[in-house]
Amino acid sequence: MDAQQFRYAAHEMIDFIIDYLENIRSRRVLPTVQPGYIRDMIPAAAPELGEPWQVIFQDIERVIMPGVTHWHSPHFHAYFPTGNSWPAILADILSDAIGCIGFSWIASPACTDLEVVMMDWLGQLLGLPSQFLACSGGTGGGVIQGTASEATLVALLAAKAKAISRLKSIDSDVDESQIVGRLLAYSSDQSHSSVERAGILAGVRVRLLPSDELFSLRGETLKLAMEEDRAKGFIPFFVTATLGTTPSCAFDDLSEIGPVCHQFENIWLHVDAAYAGSAFICDEYRHHLNGLELADSFNFNPHKWLLVNFDCSAMWLKNANDVVDAFNVDPLYLKHDRQGQAPDYRHWQIPLGRRFRSLKLWFVMRSYGAEGLRAHIRQQIKLACEFHQLVAKDDRFEVPVPPAMGLVCFRMKGENNLNETLLKRINDAGRIHMVPAKLRGQFILRLAVCSRYTESRDIVFAWQELRSHANFLMGQQQLL
Amino acid sequence: MDAQQFRYAAHEMIDFIIDYLENIRSRRVLPTVQPGYIRDMIPAAAPELGEPWQVIFQDIERVIMPGVTHWHSPHFHAYFPTGNSWPAILADILSDAIGCIGFSWIASPACTDLEVVMMDWLGQLLGLPSQFLACSGGTGGGVIQGTASEATLVALLAAKAKAISRLKSIDSDVDESQIVGRLLAYSSDQSHSSVERAGILAGVRVRLLPSDELFSLRGETLKLAMEEDRAKGFIPFFVTATLGTTPSCAFDDLSEIGPVCHQFENIWLHVDAAYAGSAFICDEYRHHLNGLELADSFNFNPHKWLLVNFDCSAMWLKNANDVVDAFNVDPLYLKHDRQGQAPDYRHWQIPLGRRFRSLKLWFVMRSYGAEGLRAHIRQQIKLACEFHQLVAKDDRFEVPVPPAMGLVCFRMKGENNLNETLLKRINDAGRIHMVPAKLRGQFILRLAVCSRYTESRDIVFAWQELRSHANFLMGQQQLL
Numbered sequence: 001m002d003a004q005q006f007r008y009a010a011h012e013m014i015d016f017i018i019d020y021l022e023n024i025r026s027r028r029v030l031p032t033v034q035p036g037y038i039r040d041m042i043p044a045a046a047p048e049l050g051e052p053w054q055v056i057f058q059d060i061e062r063v064i065m066p067g068v069t070h071w072h073s074p075h076f077h078a079y080f081p082t083g084n085s086w087p088a089i090l091a092d093i094l095s096d097a098i099g100c101i102g103f104s105w106i107a108s109p110a111c112t113d114l115e116v117v118m119m120d121w122l123g124q125l126l127g128l129p130s131q132f133l134a135c136s137g138g139t140g141g142g143v144i145q146g147t148a149s150e151a152t153l154v155a156l157l158a159a160k161a162k163a164i165s166r167l168k169s170i171d172s173d174v175d176e177s178q179i180v181g182r183l184l185a186y187s188s189d190q191s192h193s194s195v196e197r198a199g200i201l202a203g204v205r206v207r208l209l210p211s212d213e214l215f216s217l218r219g220e221t222l223k224l225a226m227e228e229d230r231a232k233g234f235i236p237f238f239v240t241a242t243l244g245t246t247p248s249c250a251f252d253d254l255s256e257i258g259p260v261c262h263q264f265e266n267i268w269l270h271v272d273a274a275y276a277g278s279a280f281i282c283d284e285y286r287h288h289l290n291g292l293e294l295a296d297s298f299n300f301n302p303h304k305w306l307l308v309n310f311d312c313s314a315m316w317l318k319n320a321n322d323v324v325d326a327f328n329v330d331p332l333y334l335k336h337d338r339q340g341q342a343p344d345y346r347h348w349q350i351p352l353g354r355r356f357r358s359l360k361l362w363f364v365m366r367s368y369g370a371e372g373l374r375a376h377i378r379q380q381i382k383l384a385c386e387f388h389q390l391v392a393k394d395d396r397f398e399v400p401v402p403p404a405m406g407l408v409c410f411r412m413k414g415e416n417n418l419n420e421t422l423l424k425r426i427n428d429a430g431r432i433h434m435v436p437a438k439l440r441g442q443f444i445l446r447l448a449v450c451s452r453y454t455e456s457r458d459i460v461f462a463w464q465e466l467r468s469h470a471n472f473l474m475g476q477q478q479l480l
Numbered sequence: 481m482d483a484q485q486f487r488y489a490a491h492e493m494i495d496f497i498i499d500y501l502e503n504i505r506s507r508r509v510l511p512t513v514q515p516g517y518i519r520d521m522i523p524a525a526a527p528e529l530g531e532p533w534q535v536i537f538q539d540i541e542r543v544i545m546p547g548v549t550h551w552h553s554p555h556f557h558a559y560f561p562t563g564n565s566w567p568a569i570l571a572d573i574l575s576d577a578i579g580c581i582g583f584s585w586i587a588s589p590a591c592t593d594l595e596v597v598m599m600d601w602l603g604q605l606l607g608l609p610s611q612f613l614a615c616s617g618g619t620g621g622g623v624i625q626g627t628a629s630e631a632t633l634v635a636l637l638a639a640k641a642k643a644i645s646r647l648k649s650i651d652s653d654v655d656e657s658q659i660v661g662r663l664l665a666y667s668s669d670q671s672h673s674s675v676e677r678a679g680i681l682a683g684v685r686v687r688l689l690p691s692d693e694l695f696s697l698r699g700e701t702l703k704l705a706m707e708e709d710r711a712k713g714f715i716p717f718f719v720t721a722t723l724g725t726t727p728s729c730a731f732d733d734l735s736e737i738g739p740v741c742h743q744f745e746n747i748w749l750h751v752d753a754a755y756a757g758s759a760f761i762c763d764e765y766r767h768h769l770n771g772l773e774l775a776d777s778f779n780f781n782p783h784k785w786l787l788v789n790f791d792c793s794a795m796w797l798k799n800a801n802d803v804v805d806a807f808n809v810d811p812l813y814l815k816h817d818r819q820g821q822a823p824d825y826r827h828w829q830i831p832l833g834r835r836f837r838s839l840k841l842w843f844v845m846r847s848y849g850a851e852g853l854r855a856h857i858r859q860q861i862k863l864a865c866e867f868h869q870l871v872a873k874d875d876r877f878e879v880p881v882p883p884a885m886g887l888v889c890f891r892m893k894g895e896n897n898l899n900e901t902l903l904k905r906i907n908d909a910g911r912i913h914m915v916p917a918k919l920r921g922q923f924i925l926r927l928a929v930c931s932r933y934t935e936s937r938d939i940v941f942a943w944q945e946l947r948s949h950a951n952f953l954m955g956q957q958q959l960l
Contacts, residue, residue, distance in 0.1 A: 001565075001566045001567055001847055002566075003498050003501075003502050003566070005566070006494075006498065006566035006569075006570075007494060007495065007498055009566070009570055010494040010566075010569070010570060010573070011491055011494060013570050013573050013574060014486075014487060014490040014491060014494065014573070015487065016574075016577075017573060017574065017576075017577035018483050018486065018487055020577055020578075021483075021577060022483050030586075031589055031590075033589050033590075033593075034818075034821075035585060035589070035593070035818050035821035035822035036593060036596070036821070036822060037589065037593055038590065038593040038594050038596075038597055039593070039596075039597050039615075042597065044600075044615070045601055045604050045605075046601040046602075046604070046605055046845040046846070046849070046850050047845070047846060047849045047850065048849055048850050048851055049849040049851055049852075050846070050847055050848050050849035050851075050852045051846045051847065051849070053567075053847065055846075056567075056842075056843060056846050056847060060574065063590075063594075064574075064578075064590045064594070064839075065590075066590070067588070067589040067590030067591075067593060067594075068578055068580060068588055068589075068590050068591075069580055069586065069587055069588040069589070070578075070580075071578075071579055071580045071581065071588070072579055078587075079581075079587075079813065082579055082580075082581050082833075083579075084576070084577075084579040085481075086481045086482075086483070086485070086486035086489070086490075087481055087533075087536075088576070089486075089490070089573065089576045089577065090486070090489055090490060090493050092572060092573075092576050093490070093493050093494070093497060093569065093572075093573060094493065094496075094497065094540065094544075096497075096564070096568070096569045096572050096789050097496075097497035097500055097501060097564075097569065098500075098544075098548055098550075098551075099551055099552055099562055099563075099564040099789060099790065100548060100549055100550075100551045100562075101551065101559075101562050101790060105515060106510075106549065107549055107559075108547070108548055108549040108551070109511055109513050109515070109517065109547040109548075109549070110511075110513075110518065110543075110544045110545075110546070110547030110548050111547075111548075113513075113515070113516060113517055113518040113519070113547060114518050114543075114544070114547075116516070116518075116519075117518055117519050117522065120524075121525055121526040122526075124525050124526070125525075125526055135519075135524070146626060146831050146833075147831035147832055147833045148832075149830065149831050149832045149833075150830060150831050153830065157681060160683075161680075175661060176661065177657040177658060177660050177661030178657060178661075180657050180660065180683060181655060181656065181657030181658075192811075193809040193810070193811040193814070193832075194809075194832055196809050197807060197809045200641075200806075200807060200809070201637060201807065201830065202683070203640075203660060203682070203683050246811075246813055247813065303833075309576050309579060310579065310581060310833055310835055311831075311833060311835065326680075327677060327680060327681065329673040329674075329676050329677045329680065330673070331672075331673040331726070332916055332917055332918050333559065333726055333727065333915045333916065333917050333926070334673070334915075338514075338515050341514075341515035341516070342515035342516060350629065350630060350633065350681065350830060351626050351627035351629050351630050351791075352627055352628075352629045352673075352674055353562075353626075353627045353629075353783075353790055353791065355790055355791065359544075362536075363536060365526040365527070366526070366527060366530070366531045366535075366536050367481055367530055367531065367533065367536060368530050369526070369527045369528055369529040369530035369531070370526050370527065370528050371528055371529055371530075372529075372530045435813045435814075436812055436813065437812055437813050438812050446813070
């Protein structure tokens, strides 16, 4: 493919994706293919000779589309949203063409420098405490990670290194593996599976603490647990507080947890706001951040709810040196003259290589403007409220927790297996797509407003779909 | 930005990137900006109101380009190449539009199923032993990781979990942290910094073993080290062999290392061919893979030398369950009906989320065909040979190791600081870009053939640039 052929193919691809996204409502949101379906549709080996683009292009609709779960369909209500917008796509095209690997400043200065400033822009939009921002001139700053899972792992590993180093400075004879065996991290029983997984990956124990009746981790619970564990000889060193849990979008009480961590000393407090963090660009939700000034790291995913394509997980550190010192390995082929004058972001993350992802933030923040982004968040929350009102009016349903952000958790009154059957029917029909969660043993359905194309009519559509399946199930029950 | 505005903007962006890449030779390969240069060129905060696209678009040339290190310039000879091709860019555009997060099969079946088959296609092109391929029907299979660093870390963590589990099954009373304290991993003193860093991240010791006179790790060295360490009470459990080291593209002797690991039992052998692995699509280089049948995992980066845009790091496992079992955390909101029938790739990697990256492999393998890819590799190796011939003819220079693949390591005869000065002059002039390495204390210059646009005339250009700086330095020396 030469440049002229690419020009033609790319213009055609642009038209294809516009058509795909603008008409996505017409596609079945959940596919019906079976595992391994592609193997039968394409050759068993790569072709020896290159194929013409038109043949490849036609296979997108023939081979790929039948197996796509359409995350940007207004009928997609599973998990949490993943971002998608025109300016973000433009940024990715540019990023692909520049195709630099920004592991050090000199490897592409624009890649690092834009990221530093964009993380300041974004942090300011959220009203983060100034210690987290590079523009404050301190030790803080932001970095784009791939995912919230990686941000949690980076924070946990930095905290682990810091704890080991501190304890060895007190007693240089102590064996490192003995320290690690006594380290204890905490999060709530509602926190994302990636927190527990980070513990497995980092080789440290994570204790999941009970949340309160609204599924929020409270300061007193944490305090008692850490006192108890300290008395047993464990070394509490790390806490993840979640703002917007995955099962029900509950908020841990940061205004209580922050002071507890501060009081205990030498506790790294990491705040995971992967989904809900985007809402903090709106004043009315920012109170959830009270206490953040006492945290060490904060993370949310613009690639979830802020119209930025995956991957772009925004992480801020109060003292970036904690991370840099923990992982620093510095071979000659990566050294350069300007070390220390700008971040070498490879030290801030698990991988070495990194794409030019700040372009997405730049294009999206400029193209929408702060007001445009706030309007998007408020509109999606409004749509969730509309859905909540529809559910609340039907007394066969219950809403075990208040709707939060763009998420409504609900269930049919009755047994779990009634709700399991309901959800299975819905997903088998494939006109809308949802996933479940369990809250204190109760099987619940989660409706998340995900697509930027979602409108009131889609909320009504989802409700009608739900109600028709509920009607069927109730009719069946009466027959029994 | 609405769809019509995007159509216009995207067509314009496509034309921009074609112009950028086709005329990249005319840009200074290494920029002259200072750290933090962007902060002075753009506002201190995001705009309240959205800006028109044309204003944003103009800032690409004004703000970004002055700070870009042009990795795809034929004058870029630093590090190793990073991939870039028209079909890969087309695939990324499509991936962005579909915008699915493929953490489980049901989250987008096409994303998982195409990856399974593409990793088979690619593995077959390289002639990997069939146990590594999903199509063999066994426990093996491939997965796309973000980077080789992550692949090494995944392998190391899986090996660690397996070793702990094995030793606890022998003695259930033994403390896990005590086991970890005795675990020992190995690689050569030439292996990439990411291997040492993986050890830091995983909390296990890594011993770097001396390589031979050609910078290759030999079986006997490994055998003696493991025997010695076992006698001291350590538990050897993991070996990384490198095919194509970063300093000099040396190859560890897999045909010796494989049997040693096999003999010792319970050693996980990971093979890192990040750069050079692409060459194994050509028969004449495949002999380096002898012994791979005794390895547990293999990794190379199509995003380096196989015309696929970053990120796309191809990893194969002989027994995928080793990885899945090590990291598996399975909350209800991620469960689905078809578990076990297809891989849920989230268990194979560090992050949870993942993009639809196999599209890049599909488009690139089909568009170039196996022959087109081989022609690319052979052409780049031929260009490196051309450069080597030019250097070898000038008796002021020496070539301490044979050129390998697309890399030529060389130096001026004389002191290290002469060569350091030479490289500094070259990079300050910014007409070509190279990075150094140290081989047994000798400071060397590395010329890697990186861009797919590189031609013979660019090799001659690089040599002339080098010689003119050498002439200047020799002239200066004679004046002293």
